[in-house]
């Protein structure tokens with residue numbers, strides 16, 4: 285089984301609140317189906333999550349009742365995004381089912397500590413592809429928090445031991461600097477913990493679950509002995525080829541053994 289994350293930057297315009305990239309999502313859905321590979325899918329929130337999560341400081345947990353409007357709106361928005369993605373996947377011919385983390389996950393101090401996977405196993409047994417996504421989740425210490433798609437990827441990787449892990453983003457791989465802002469940025473074809481120190485810590489936009497630096501750290505953690513790929517989900521054919529195990533432009537992340 286291959287674990288795939290469709291990052292928020294390939295399914296939405298991350299800078300503009302609730303802007304869905306339908307054309308790209310439809311293409312990615314077709315590529316997943318064409319690859320004929322068994323998958324499990326996680327998607328990010330992009331501008332359906334990060335903009336309001338930042339405005340209402342949702343990552344910090346409970347501070348006051350005013351945040352509840354933000355929390356419930358983010359929950360509504362990420363479900364709306366998820367339904368649009370489910371629709372694209374189903375229309376492309378994938379039998380899939382939505383697993384909303386707000387209903388089946390718990391965090392403690394910002395860390396995912398419980399994700400009941402019995403239903404996920406049972407859907408897989410029926411030949412149905414589970415699709416989960418970055419969401420608002422209850423937090424034992426903070427009241428609530430934001431659970432990123434990357435945390436869900438780590439949890440699923442531990443449970444299902446996928447043969448490959450693929451992250452789709454809006455750049456070709458992992459770079460020495462943000463390639464959107466810096467022409468001198470170089471792509472790093474193979475990333476391990478030793479190259480992390482060279483990477484930027486800047487944040488490009490309203491991303492409440494961390495900069496690219498934080499994302500790489502979490503990919504290194506989740507890959508453990510395994511290998512993960514970061515590929516450009518905006519370039520036609522890359523996801524399909526990566527799913528099939530063909531050589532494709534991107535960064536290979538070698539997790540700590």
Ligand code: IPE
Pocket residue numbers: 290291292293327328329330331333334337358362417418419420430431432433434491492493
């Ligand atoms: C963020 O999930 C979840 C919310 C803000 C509700 P991710 O961190 O996985 O989303 P992307 O991929 O960065 O958009």
